[in-house]
Amino acid sequence: MNSTELKRALLADPTHLDPEQIRALEQDVDLRRYFNDALELDGWIHQAMEVPVPDDLEERLQTLNCGQAANEVPKARLSWLKGGALAASLALAVVGYQWFGHGSLPEEIIAHIQHEPASLMSDNPVDMRDLKALLADYDIRLKAPLGKVTYLTRCRVQGRSGIHMVLDTPQGRVTVFLVPDMQLDEMTEIHGDGLEGYALGLQNRFAMAIIGQTGQPLMQVERLVRDALAMQRKA
C-alpha cells in the first residue's frame, strides 16, 4: 500500500487499523500527523451525529410489548418534537466500543482495548471542555490537572456506561476506565495480550481500571487520577 492509499484508508476508517497501517504509523511522522487529524475529524463526526433523543423514547419502546401486540403499535406522529421539546443535552463524547457485558471484567477490559487500537495511537490532546463535560455526566469534578489525555470516549463495561480514556504519561500510554455504580471489594488483576494492570473500587461507587504495557509502572497514574478527580455523591 503506497502513501496515498494509506491516507485514503486512514481517513475512511481511522478506528480499524490493520498491522500494516500500524507499522506505517510508527515509522512515518507525517502519516501519523495525518492520522491524528483523521481521528480528530472522526471525533467531531461522532459528536455531531449524537443528536438528542426524545426524552420518553425509552419508555415508549419499553411499553411496545406490554399490554399490546407488536402490530398494534400506535403510529402517533411526534408533534411534540416540532414543539421544541428536545432539550436533552448533547453528549460530547464519542460513543465507544459497545461490549454487551459478558465475560469477566479483566477479559472484557483486554478485549475492549484490543477492539480500539486507535485509542493508543492518538497524539492530540483532548479538549479540556470535553473532558470536564464528560466527567460531569458521571458526577465527577476535575479538581487538579490530569495531564495529557489523548483519547476520551463513553463506553460500556459490564453492561454499565462509563468513561474510557488514555493518558500520555512519562511512563507511556495508560488506559483508564471509570465505571460508576460498580463496587469492587478487592483489587482485580488484569493481564493479557501484552497489557497489564488492575481494577479497584473508588469511594464505594466507582470501579477504576488502569492498564498499561506489561511491566509499565501504574501506581503513579493511579495516584494522579485519584488526586485529579473528585467523585461527587449523588443527591
Added chain:
Amino acid sequence: MNKKQRYEQLVRDYGADMYRVALWLSRDPAIADDVVQEAYARAWKAIDKLKDIHAAKSWLLTIVRREHARLYERKRLETVDMDDVILEAPEDADPARRDTLRALRQAISQLDDKYRLPLVMQVFGGYSCQEIAEELDCSTSAVMTQLFRARQKLKVALTDDSDNGQGVVHELY
C-alpha cells in the same frame, strides 16, 4: 434472562442509537420515530432468533436500516433540510463549538445517500469497511471510497467553519 428482560436490555442499551440511525437515514424526526418503533416491534417478535447477544446491536441496526428502506425509501421524501431542533447544538456549548456542530450536522444531512448510509453504519454500528461491504453486498474498496469521500466533504464543512474562528482538523488531503 427471559424474553421481556432481553428486550428491555435492547431498548436500554441501543434504543437511543437506533433512533439516531433512523434519524440520520430519514433526516426527519417523525419518520425516525416511526421507523424505530416499527423496528423494535419487529425485534420483539424475532428476539428468540437472536442467538448471539454480542451481535445485538448489529442485528438491530440491520432491522432499522431495512425498516427505513421498506417504509420510506421508495417514497423519496423531500427531507433534505433537517429540523432546526435537531441541527441545534446544546445551549451550554460555547458559540464556536455550537456553530461547528451545526455546520457539521448540516453537511452530514446533505450527503448523498450512498455516502451517508455507510457513514451511519460505521459510526453507530462500529462496522469496518469490510463488514459494511458484506452488509450492503458491495466491494470493500467501494465502501472505502464512499467513506473517504464522505469524510472529505465533512472535513470541508469543518474547514469552512474554522474560517470563522474554530481551529479544527488541518491537513486531510
